[in-house]
Amino acid sequence: MGIFGAFNRQKKEAADLGGKLLVDIHSHLLPGIDDGAPTMDHTIGMLRKFEALGYQKLIMTPHIMSGVYNNTSEIILSKLEEVKKVSADLGLNLILEASAEYYFDETLFERIRNKDLLPFQGNHILFEFSFRNQPLQVEEVVFQLKSAGYQPVLAHFERYVYFHSSVEVARSLRERGCYIQVNLNSFTGHYGPDVKNQALRLLKAGLIDILGSDCHRIQHLELLESSLKEAVFHQLMELKVKNPTYI
Numbered sequence: 001m002g003i004f005g006a007f008n009r010q011k012k013e014a015a016d017l018g019g020k021l022l023v024d025i026h027s028h029l030l031p032g033i034d035d036g037a038p039t040m041d042h043t044i045g046m047l048r049k050f051e052a053l054g055y056q057k058l059i060m061t062p063h064i065m066s067g068v069y070n071n072t073s074e075i076i077l078s079k080l081e082e083v084k085k086v087s088a089d090l091g092l093n094l095i096l097e098a099s100a101e102y103y104f105d106e107t108l109f110e111r112i113r114n115k116d117l118l119p120f121q122g123n124h125i126l127f128e129f130s131f132r133n134q135p136l137q138v139e140e141v142v143f144q145l146k147s148a149g150y151q152p153v154l155a156h157f158e159r160y161v162y163f164h165s166s167v168e169v170a171r172s173l174r175e176r177g178c179y180i181q182v183n184l185n186s187f188t189g190h191y192g193p194d195v196k197n198q199a200l201r202l203l204k205a206g207l208i209d210i211l212g213s214d215c216h217r218i219q220h221l222e223l224l225e226s227s228l229k230e231a232v233f234h235q236l237m238e239l240k241v242k243n244p245t246y247i
Ligand SMILES: [Fe+2]
Pocket: 026, 027, 028, 101, 155, 214
């Protein structure tokens, strides 16, 4: 139990979920560079909440989306340094790292070719598809990332409505070496019943590799905290996921 022995009951329960999820690999906490935290104050509020929930390390992943969020590795790393400094000054104990959530568009292949990517865990790349339009070349992006030595991680598979008819695309991508990431709040119904059902189908089929918060605002963490007693979260705690476990 160690240092967590002193935690109150609510924190202990969250920390028990954190027993599998000490490290979050998907969030939008870096201030002012995407649709996540607008200011450092918002960032700090969310950091405190992550720490209270039992997380020990956060890999923050701002959007990189050409023409919408024109973030670069340099911008992200410089924001990371700002946040690390504020976090340390406040006495928070979270280990903070940064990567990105790459939107799949015509620029992604070029980035892969030029190795213009900011991986986490050495070679992991989180990428996302359009929510509206089914992308072409779904398998090609996985192939290109793998060929360049990266470990592809497809963000929130359950949120792509055009894949809702089945989970076979997730199965096929996994067979090609892609990890499937699912958002914790999809199980709370936050994104609607269809997304929840797809998340449950993925859970039942054993197709979830990584669970992430995809936290944009503190309400995401409050909702998660209030849902931890639900049966599905007990099931998720038993899941063997590939979330990093090292500190
Ligand atoms: Fe995200």
